Amino acid sequence: MLIPIERLVDGLVQTLLEQVLPDVGSRFARGQLYAVVDVLRNLRDRIDERPALLEAEAASAEAALVAAASGLRGGAGSEASGRIEAALAAAPASPVAERLVALRGAVVLAMHAIDDLPPAVADPARAVLGAHLGGQALREVALLKPSLLAEISGG
């Protein structure tokens, strides 16, 4: 998630109070809306993204980076391997959110590091990093709920 949870809750509350409440007609519905706002305000400082989701991505990224660096050792891939290993070593062990940010950066660095290498050298590393990216996309999509875009656009 890119929006900090506190800001997300603040935005929800602001929209409910400024954009929705003025158009809510019945007293009971208004009362329920105020209750939603009350719940949200009190959730704001108590919730966080599930660490298990972050840990799964971090573990996948780390495994891919280790495999990529290992496959690049020796020959034309040595420098790229060294840069990836350095980025891995620089990633903090905890907290997991900070480790994940560092590992995502390391994946980007690795992709850049192998970009100019001959395909025979770069492709095995590209494949393991690509498998991580594809797997991570699938893990995240598995969490998605059916979209309400038609209702959001149609009002």
Place this chain on the structure above:
Amino acid sequence: MPTDDVRSRLERFLQGKLGATTKITAFDRSTEGFSQETFVVEATTGRRKRGFVVKREPVAGLLEPYDLEPEFRVLHALSDDPLPSPPTPWFERDPGVLDRSFYVMERLPGEVPVPAMKADGSGPFDDAERAAIGPQVVRALADLHAVDWRARGLAFLGDPGPGTAAARREIERWAARLERTAYPAPPILATALLWLRRHAPATDVVTLVHGDYRLGNFLVERAGASTRLTGILDWEMVHLGDPLEDVAWCCSPLWRAGSDLASALMTPDAFAAAYAAVARRAADPERLRFYDVLALVKMSVIMLTGLRGFSDGRTSDLRMAIFDHQLPFLAMLLAMTLGLPVG
């Protein structure tokens, strides 16, 4: 600015254009169009009623930084063209009028089918509508690409020149916008940008490119087999470039509304073939693949821009917040389009 204030100030603006007795007799803020504020207006002068659509620069939006003038100039230049673009008479930059820049288009008949499946699982078109509208959408795109942009005074959009320059300019345009969001590049997006730079294709022709030609920006008057395309909307991303960029965008999985059809109209292969036949221009599969990837990169960057505005507190429009959980869907599409192993 409260909506009532927009209405009264807009009424004064229209009185200056249409006559002092002009009144706004209907006014609504549209839920469609995420990138600009859109107001639908009925103005009455004497007995004459006219419909307008007003597009205003938002405080925070998906296509920052905003400059509405280029799209206004294009729409204004095309106002008398047979192409179904909305006649667009006025642009106003003076912040004293509506606080931010805006332009006024004439309202065309029809509705905008949205690129999403309905709750009952149906798509935006039935079979008869699809059969009627598909060829019109292809024809209008070919006509748009046939516009003589030099003769219309649209060279100000910047001719990228021949070869790979058009593709490279688009890569750098969206890379710069990504950088502007100040988010670290998501790994899948960074990977896609590298892929694009390795595969930038050459084009032998530079045309007007709508930039957002797809389901959701088509105005349609439904009448079964006589269904008509009455308007092409949302020209915010208009530029000069490779016409296949529009073909790929229109065919992108982003706008299939739960089907496997390009813009819920016809298969992507059929769309590309129909376009090639009407435009008399080859729809090269490798170029289309490049623009498929670019389309997903563009949309990802657009969503990140909206998320940045929401995260910074410059807007609390929750339509921006929903992008946080739509980005993974784009990541998966990107992974698949790039040929990465998914699952």
